[in-house]
Structures are given as C-alpha cells and as structure tokens.
Amino acid sequence: MKILLHMCCGPCSCYPVRKLRADGHVLTGYFFNPNIHPYKEFKRRLDTAVEFAEKVGLDIAVDKNYDLRTFLRRALSAEKREETLTEKPRCRMCYAWRLHQAAIYAKENGFDAFTSTLFVSPYQLHDVMKEVAEKIAQAEKIPFFYEDFRVGWDEGVTICKELDLYRQPYCGCIFSEEERYNNRWKKENKKKMKKLREQKILMDNV
Numbered sequence: 001m002k003i004l005l006h007m008c009c010g011p012c013s014c015y016p017v018r019k020l021r022a023d024g025h026v027l028t029g030y031f032f033n034p035n036i037h038p039y040k041e042f043k044r045r046l047d048t049a050v051e052f053a054e055k056v057g058l059d060i061a062v063d064k065n066y067d068l069r070t071f072l073r074r075a076l077s078a079e080k081r082e083e084t085l086t087e088k089p090r091c092r093m094c095y096a097w098r099l100h101q102a103a104i105y106a107k108e109n110g111f112d113a114f115t116s117t118l119f120v121s122p123y124q125l126h127d128v129m130k131e132v133a134e135k136i137a138q139a140e141k142i143p144f145f146y147e148d149f150r151v152g153w154d155e156g157v158t159i160c161k162e163l164d165l166y167r168q169p170y171c172g173c174i175f176s177e178e179e180r181y182n183n184r185w186k187k188e189n190k191k192k193m194k195k196l197r198e199q200k201i202l203m204d205n206v
C-alpha cells in the first residue's frame, strides 16, 4: 500500500517507518506540525525529521509554515468550549488539525491511505486520535491506516539513539512545555506508562 505517513517528529518516526516497510508498504513522510513552540524548537524538529528521512532514504514533504497564532487561537477556544471534559480538548483539536491536513495531502497526491507517527507515542491520547482519524477518513473519503505502534516505542528509542537524532523533552505546544515541569503531569505520565506496560501495550525492547 502507498501510505502517507504524517511525521510529528524524527524520533517518533523510527519504529513506524521500520515496521511499515517490513510489512511491504511504500511510504512518504509528511511534516505538518504548527503546534510546535517556540520557533527554534519547530525548526529543530523539522530539521531532525529531514535528517531522519535522509538517513533512512525516505521521501518527505515538509510544510515549513510556523502558524503559532492560529494554533493558540484554536487551542484556547477548544479549551473554553469543552472545559468540562477530562481529556485535553486542545489535544483533540491538535490531532484533528494535523491529521486532517495529512488526509487532504494524501488524497490530493494519490496515496492509498494516511496514518501518523503519533500512534507510536504512549503519551498521546491514543483512542481519541484513532476516533478523530477515522472521522476524518470518512469525511474526506480517504482510508486511514490504523496500527498501534506503541508496542515498538522502546525499539524506536533505540533506533533514534543509533541514528543520533535529537529527542525533544516535551510534546510540542507551549502548554506541554509548561506541563513538563509540573509534578502532577509527571506523576500521571509515569502511571500511564506503568499501566501500558502491565497491559503489554508497551513492550520492552529485547
């Protein structure tokens, strides 16, 4: 299958690219991440995604637009609209924006399906992303290729180190940059990782 792989960053691309290629798919990477803040970090992640693509011989399309103001406007209005939800409404918006853009690009450029490296991260709201991607696929009439890549999270970290890629310390937006210093979030993330390992959704790289 000819798949457009939305790349949230270089490190998260390591396992999905290896796995999808091993399964016989033909991939093109697509960098579209207006959520990343500040500009220096955006540029660094973009450069790392390109560096990764070069190192593994992956075609990549890059959107260099740094659209901080639109991101903030959308994020704040999502939070305001859905402040009663327990999940982070801004993340749902953030997934939807990026996945929708990937779906449109895939459709316009003759791909069989789209997916995202976001599905490797144990820190993301996996089920929310899946639901969002499925709705976009239906609306845009382009298949969404689903695979739970989290099983290869540890393997991806190993590949990333072997390729000597920059690994970022926070998800991307200014809010996640704040949260990385927040003890409550740190504890919640630790608990989440432990649970995923117990459920064997996250597997140790042996």
Ligand code: SF4
Binding pocket: 035, 036, 088, 090, 091, 092, 094, 095, 171, 172, 173, 174, 175, 176
């Ligand atoms: S935490 Fe990550 S997924 Fe959520 S809004 Fe920020 S950058 Fe997007």
